[in-house]
Amino acid sequence: MGVSRSTYYFQETHEPKPRVYRGGRPIPGYSLARDGRKVSDEQIKEWLMEEVEADGFGYGYVKLMVQLRRHHGVIINKKKVYRLCKELGILKPQRPLHRHYPRKLARNRDITAPNQLWEVDLKYGYIHGEDKFFFILSYIDVFDREIVGYYIGLRCEAKDAVMTLKSALWKRKLLTGGQAMPVIRSDNGPQFISNVFEEACEELKIEHERIPPKTPNMNAHIESFHRLLEDDRLSSCELETYAEAYETVDKYMRWYNNERIHSSVHYLSPAEFHREHVKNGLMTTKPIRV
Known part of the structure; x- marks a missing residue:
């Protein structure tokens, strides 16, 4: 059983001592x-009732503590004020806590064509010299694996995510109307x-x-792509300036889209696979379950 001999026989020959709860420090009854x-x-308690009646439940127990210290010179902490208010039944009702869940949770989808689902995420890079x-913000088309839009900057706000999204839609000629818009899937980062960002998506x-x-x-x-970016480029060189970082990432993005072959798209580059699919309609893959 994995029990040592001494432990086993100690339990056999010694009676366990009952644990006695001794309670906490007694309440002194004064301050x-x-x-x-x-x-x-x-x-x-009388002073507390006076404060409550004067302000009409305007203060919680923390502010009541401040009032006791200020008006009556009592050395008291908020825990004791909370206990006394609870005994008097004058605790101010707390605001209900509203849990924030995503407005629309991602659901399972079968992707069979371009521009059905784009994933977006944010990645950090480090500039050693400075x-x-x-920040690197990237949108990837799940079907053809092409990076349809990306942003590089020293800061990344929601307006930058919107700008990059509109640029990607323009690149895919989806802003002219008459075509179905892609679903955008993201994590719960502050930009998204x-x-x-929500108002832009509605618009x-x-x-x-x-x-x-x-x-x-x-x-x-998109997580897999950012791992490739880290392994192939960011971790293999020490960037000295922001200009060098921008040039390095921009060059990698163009190489990835136009030259790097991808096993999931018949060993073509993402851009080549997309062109062949749009032009001939023959280049396709198995439905992608996400």
């Missing part, structure tokens, strides 16, 4: 004032849960869905 005199809890980070008539927390596998394609 000290700044001049050293003792102020009973009953007196403090000791600072920079902002009102700016463009785009469905935006967010993955549940701690489920990066539901955004696997």
Whole structure:
């Protein structure tokens, strides 16, 4: 059983000692004032009732503590004020806690053509020469694996995510109207849960869905691309300036789209596979379940 001999026989020959709960420190029943005199809890309760009646439940127990210290010179902490208010039944009702869940959770989809589902995510890069980070925001088409839009900058806000999205839609000729817009899938980063991004999606008539927390596998394609970017480029060189970082990432993006062959798209580059599919309609893959 994996129990040592001494432990086994100790349990056989020794009676366990019962644990006795001794309780916490007894309640003293008073508090000290700044001049050293003792102020009973009953007196403090009267002062609390006066404060409550005067302000009409305007203060919680923390502010009542401040009032006791200020008006009566009592040395008291918020925990004791909370206990006394609870005994008096005058605790101010707390605001209900509203849990924030994604407005629309990502659901399972079968992707059979371009521009059906785009995944977006943010990645950090490090500039050694300037000791600072920079941001890379990328949109990937799940069907053909092409990076349809990307942003590189020293900061990344919701407006940058919107700008990059519009640029990607223009590149795919989806802003002219008459074509179905892609579904945008993201995590719960601040850029994507902002009102700016949500309003832009509503304006463009785009469905935006967010993955549940701690489920990066539901955004696997963009996560995989950023891992490639890290392994192939960012981790293999020390960037000295932001200009060098921008040029390096931009060059990699163009190489990935136009030259790097991908096993999931018949060993073609993403851009080549997309062109062949749009031109001939013959280049296709198995439905992608995401």
